[in-house]
Amino acid sequence: MNKIFTKGPKSWTKSFALVNQLTHQYSVRNQKTKFSTSVEGEEGTADYKVYIHKNDSNGEQKEKIHAIRDISWRVSEDSAKTGIYHYISEIPKFTSKKLEVDDGAEYHPIVQDVNKDGTLRNFYTDIGFNYGCIPQTWESPHEYTLETDRTLQGDNDPIDVVELSNIPIPVGEVRPVKALGCLALIDEGEVDWKILALDLQTMKQWGIRDLKDYEELVRSKREPLASVDTVVNWFKYYKTYDGKPANYFAFSDEVQNEAYTRDIIAEVHQQWKKK
Secondary structure, three states: OOOOOOOOHHHHHHHHHHHHHHHHHOOHHHHHHHEEEEEEOOOOOOOOEEEEEEEOOOOOEEEEOOHHHHOOOEOOOOHHHHOEEEEEEEEOOOOOEOEEEOOOOOOOOEEEOEOOOOOEOEOOOOOOOEEEEOOOOOOOOOOOOOOOOOOOOEOOOOOEEEEOOOOOOOOOOEEEEEEEEEEEEEEOOEEEEEEEEEEHHHHHHHOOOOHHHHHHHHHHOOOOOOOHHHHHHHHHHHHHHHOOOOOEEOHHHOOEOHHHHHHHHHHHHHHHHOO
C-alpha cells in the first residue's frame, strides 16, 4: 500500500475553504468561455488533430493558440501555495488511444502517437483515469529532478497529470486541477513524473480535501475511481504488453506530498523557461 503524506486537521479546513473559493472563481464554465477546441481529420487516423483556441470575452472561438506556450501553467499567482494548475486533457478516461500534445508542431495540436513502424499507438486496454499535462512545463533530458538518483534525467515532455475524477474529460479541454501528490516513474531510464490531481469542481462536489480523502472515497466504492495502487500498477506494467520490461517507481512506489509536488512542478516550469 502506498504511503500518502497529508497535512494536519487544521490545514484541512483552510484547504477545503480555498477549494470552494477557487472553484467559484475558476469554474469549468469559466474555463470553457476562455478556451475551446477544433478538430481536423478523422479520429483514429494519422490526420486527426485537436487544436485549442482562445475565446473572446463573449465565449466566441477565436484564433488557435500554441497550447503548451500560451496557456499559463498556473491558475493564479499563488499556485505555489495553493497547488492549483491548468490541466490540458489528452486522453479521456475509459479510452485507449495514446493521444498527446505535439509541442514540436505549429499550434501544438493533440495527435495520436505512432509506433516505430508507423502504426497508430493504442494502449492494450482502456485507461481508468483521465490523462494529460500541465502547460509551460518540460522535463528536460539535460537536467535531473530526482534527488535520489542524479543519473536519471527528464523524458523531454511536459509533465504528466493523472486526473482522478469519475467522468471522462474531453480531448483538449482545459481545466483547473489541484495537485494532490506525485509519483516518480522510471521509464526506460528516464524520470517521468506523474502528478496526481483532481478537478476543482469534483473536489467540491465530493468534499475532498486531499489524497487521503480521495482514497477513502475509493474504498467506499460509491464512484468508479482508480486507486493510487491501480495507477501505480498501470504504469509499471502497461509496456509489458508491447514486449518491453516493466517500469518501476522511485521512493518504493510512495506518493510524495503536496509541498514536494508543487516544488517539482515549479522546477519543470523553470526548465521549460530555459528551453
